[in-house]
Amino acid sequence: MGELARATGVTVRALHHYDQLGLVSPGERTASGHRRYTAADVRRLYRVRGLRQLGLSLPEIAVVLDHGGADPAALRQLLDAQLRQVRVQIERANRLEIHLTELVAQLDAEDVPRPDQFLTTLETMSMYERYFSQDQRDRLAERRAALGTEAVDAARAEMSTLIEEAIRHQRAGTPVDDPAVRDLVGRWTGLGALLGTDGAREQASAGRLWDDHREEISRRMPWPAEDFLAAVEYLRAARGAGRAV
């Protein structure tokens, strides 16, 4: 038994497991109950090993070995499904790799490592991922990549000044249909168009995100939370007023 285990690279415990499932059972037993594997059993065991390396589950393997010989189409279908699954897995793993690489780079780029800020970034990203689909996130990332780091940083800076102006106007009580505010809204939507958040679906997602989490988001901004919140509401109202006209 240990002999078979060594020859096949399967542990004795796994052999017991396969026996229990009826996947590979010894053809006979000695009087004392010890398992005796026949040559056919050994072949079957090798097949199990081969199919396991394809990532199939033990029940799937059982089906292939017991009925697969008669049904090539089913076998092909199973392999196809497995292949699709592996490709999905590869895609996910690649995305994760990119994500991790970026995070490590960000961590290294910080002059004074602030793990807390890192965690806050993660927090925000995980919120953001709840509201934008994989597709949308892919497109947005592509867009940013196409623009390049400089352009994205510039857009970010523009967004900052824009927010600050909005805060001032909101505090001053400038009416939302004032030309200056109209101009602000124009620059705001322009930034959205640049970054690719101007689609109907992206707007809807961002709207839901804001509706559900306006306080949390505002609290994480480099401005006083209530100022930021009020400014964004002000801009949205102004955009709404602009549309209504």
Next chain:
Amino acid sequence: MGELARATGVTVRALHHYDQLGLVSPGERTASGHRRYTAADVRRLYRVRGLRQLGLSLPEIAVVLDHGGADPAALRQLLDAQLRQVRVQIERANRLEIHLTELVAQLDAEDVPRPDQFLTTLETMSMYERYFSQDQRDRLAERRAALGTEAVDAARAEMSTLIEEAIRHQRAGTPVDDPAVRDLVGRWTGLGALLGTDGAREQASAGRLWDDHREEISRRMPWPAEDFLAAVEYLRAARGAGRAV
């Protein structure tokens, strides 16, 4: 609570689980025992979500959240380890994808689909993978790819005629130091050199494989098993004799 669950995309059951592990526990409870999550708890929950998406385990996340804030180096190390693990996973998945693709192609290429032969191929491959390391297999696959399909098929054909000649000589009792047999051995080692199996480690691996499984291998060949076995032993003896001289 269901509210929190909906807002964060975490199930109620997961919240219970996190509470049980002490990963995210509600700051307080109502008199009746219902969980009340504070704003700090919610932030912590978002961080857990973010770290989970990096593929970290719950115990790892607990460490990061409880002590990671004070130790940026440990955090970096953890992310590095995770990144390495993901890369290994990507490599494995890619190899599996190639393997599956080849198998599906092979299945499709058969004029008469013979699932049984397919399983036998798998069997053989799983045996072969036990004796050649990942490194060796990669190098051999690279070598075959560099040679191209035609050259590999030609080598295979040459190997077939070589085996048949060896069978004839062995049956005829030609001595192993006969010039004709010397020539056979020369062509044999030449094929090995072509396919990249001429390294010391590859020879050793192949030797162990043959020693452990000569009967099984022989039985799978398109010649009578005992003829094939005898022919290979004959060639090995001839090679040994040639070396001794």
Next chain:
DNA sequence: GCTTGATCCTGACGTAGCGGCAGGTCATAG
């Protein structure tokens, strides 16, 4: 105040593929 439907609670079992251990039996060499 009472009912009702939604929400919440605490256990407890199930998952995939074995790993590992405990306590006992069998086989073989000395």
Next chain:
DNA sequence: CTATGACCTGCCGCTACGTCAGGATCAAGC
């Protein structure tokens, strides 16, 4: 006859929850 492997049959453990079961609580309408 015994010492030492190799083998046997249970049974618990692992991840990160899903999925009941059975009961308590809550908010709202009557």
